[in-house]
Amino acid sequence: MTTSASAVPVPAGRKADRNGRPRGANFLKMMPLAPAIGLMLVFLAGPILYCVYAAFTNMALTGTGAANVKFVGLDNFRKAFGSSAFTNSIWLTLVFTLISAIIGQNTLGLGLALLMRRSTKFVRNFVGTAVIGAWVLPEIVAAYLLSAFFNDDGTLNVILHKVGLPGQDWLYAAPIVAVSIANIWRGTAFSMLVYSAALSEVPKEIEESAEMDGAGGWRRLVFVTVPMISRAIMTNLMLITLQTLSVFGLIYAMTRGGPGTKSQTLPLYMYEQAFSFSQIGYGTAIALVMLAIGAIFSLIYLRGLNSEAA
Amino acid sequence: MIARDRISKLTANLILLALGILFVLPLLWVLFASVNRTAGLRVELPTSPTFANFKAVLNVTTTYRPVLNGLILCGGAALLTMVCAVLAAYPLSRFKTKFNRPFLLTVLFCTGLPITAVMVPVYGLFVQLNLVDTLGGTIMFMATSSLPFAIWLTKTFMDGVPISLEEAAWVDGASNMKALRRIVLPLMWPGIAVVLIFTFIGMWGNFFVPFMLLLSPERLPASVSIFTFFGQYGEPNYGQLAAYSLIYTTPVLLLYLLLSRKLGGAFALGGAIKG
Structure with missing residues (x-):
């Protein structure tokens, strides 16, 4: 048994010894990354680059853009920002993200995680199962369930009638609110899980000593507990924002973006332009705007993680 | 102090139960409708449950x-x-x-x-x-x-x-x-x-x-x-x-x-x- 240092790969956390090692060794060590990198280059980087190219052309499935594809410069973007349907979809996407992710899922998830620490085991299990159950349901099934729930004859109106309030067809009267609530119903589990994990690492003593010092429930929450899980809040907010930006199936199955365009968020608008109207060039320009929004959020998130870690 | 603690536990449990029920409500329709031969979008207890839909x-x-x-x-x-x-x-x-x-x-x-x-x-x-x-x-x-x-x-x-x-x-x-x-x-x-x-x-x-x-x-x-x-x-x-x-x-x-x-x-x- 030899203990020559060169046979032992350098473990994480120690400084790599690059001097005594042939250059190929490092390369060989990293070889297991190849399948993942290959797939991501072909099916992720490739389409994104293609997106950047097609967004500046008049590519289409029918008409002039189908016969000869031409560069049209910024025309697609000019068309988008001048179109009321596009600005409408941007606006709706922002409302949808704000209501369903940042306010709904995030706050409700944190609230559930906090309350679950003080509850009995039975209640905790019941609520946990109900919330996570809504999360593991397939997207389309969730959409049907919520459509039925918000329907004219649906569960919500039955309850409203029981307590003497007027009901209505919610998918028609307030479609963006209905799909936002649907997204809260479906997505809250994620925030709940992240916050439960984060809260389980907050030492009980710190909160208890704050209580001893006379800090009441709300003050303790705002000044002691929340700062201690700020990193988890940051991570969670970013991830759910990004997930919510690209929600398609839920809205498509519930309202198809309608009535009219009253719940047509950016992904649905892109789908309609690219496939229903065959405007691939214009559709990819919208996709590029979505990617840019995602990329900006993603970068803020990375910066946040970095500065926290430092 | 202990009484206050008990009250806060009780409120936590009650709020959680209410939230849990809100999450379960939309599920009722699929359960009832699946065993109801004439189901619509209205949530109703099936009068004569049947497995005909599954069949x-x-x-x-x-x-x-x-x-x-x-x-x-x-x-x-x-x-x-x-x-x-x-x-x-x-x-x-x-x-x-x-x-x-x-x-x-x-x-x-x-x-x-x-x-x-x-x-x-x-x-x-x-x-x-x-x-x-x-x-x-x-x-x-x-x-x-x-x-x-x-x-x-x-x-x-x-x-x-x-x-x-x-x-x-x-x-x-x-x-x-x-x-x-x-x-x-x-x-x-x-x-x-x-x-x-x-x-x-x-x-x-x-x-x-x-x-x-x-x-x-x-x-x-x-x-x-x-x-x-x-x-x-x-x-x-x-x-x-x-x-x-x-x-x-x-x-x-x-x-x-x-x-x-x-x-x-x-x-x-x-x-x-x-x-």
Whole structure:
């Protein structure tokens, strides 16, 4: 048994010894990354680059853009920002993200995680199962369930009638609110899980000593507990924002973006332009705007993680 | 002091119960409608419960083939994701090179990109490569789209396995891959199972990707073929739709039960995500 240092790969956390090692060794060590990198280059980087190219052309499935594809410069973007349907979809996407992710899922998830620490085991299990159950349901099934729930004859109106309030067809009267609530119903589990994990690492003593010092429930929450899980809040907010930006199936199955365009968020608008109207060039320009929004959020998130870690 | 504590516990329980009931409410319709032969969108207790809806949908075209397609598609994609993610996580977790940090940052960045946005160019790419309407192509794309998140989670779980055992194996002349297979994987299989199951659940529910990339009815997975209940024929049969929804949901419920019984449940995932 030899203990020559060169046979032992350098473990994480120690400084790599690059001097005594042939250059190929490092390369060989990293070889297991190849399948993942290959797939991501072909099916992720490739389409994104293609997106950047097609967004500046008049590519289409029918008409002039189908016969000869031409560069049209910024025309697609000019068309988008001048179109009321596009600005409408941007606006709706922002409302949808704000209501369903940042306010709904995030706050409700944190609230559930906090309350679950003080509850009995039975209640905790019941609520946990109900919330996570809504999360593991397939997207389309969730959409049907919520459509039925918000329907004219649906569960919500039955309850409203029981307590003497007027009901209505919610998918028609307030479609963006209905799909936002649907997204809260479906997505809250994620925030709940992240916050439960984060809260389980907050030492009980710190909160208890704050209580001893006379800090009441709300003050303790705002000044002691929340700062201690700020990193988890940051991570969670970013991830759910990004997930919510690209929600398609839920809205498509519930309202198809309608009535009219009253719940047509950016992904649905892109789908309609690219496939229903065959405007691939214009559709990819919208996709590029979505990617840019995602990329900006993603970068803020990375910066946040970095500065926290430092 | 103790009385106040008891009151606050009681309020916590009551609020939680109320929230739990709110989450259960939408589920009532699917349960009632599935056993009601004349179900509509109205939620009502069926007067004479029947399994006729289940009988009606349990045939090859409506249920068996789409579910089987879904199992092949999502099972294949989830396995491919997992193999690539484990292989990629090993060097990232074990060796410190200049390459690690930029790669991990890229991976994190990719988890943030809206996959929906890439679907238009992906469709173009699939047309170029003649991959439209093939299970293989769709599997590879689905695997790729969940790969960044899976690599990230797998690396987090792998970091939890102490490196000292491998160092002994390396000294004994074991190769990296052998150390990974014999030492690391057996020690982190609960983490692997958590990532695998959540990858599968995510794919099982995914509608948009197979909806765009697959065309022929005989290749469509359950997540897309459920849409055919709303055909050109006007009002769908809601009872059958509800029964089918329940059947289609069963695999992920079973996986979730497995997860919560054996692996500490979804809470293990929360721990890995919050970083």
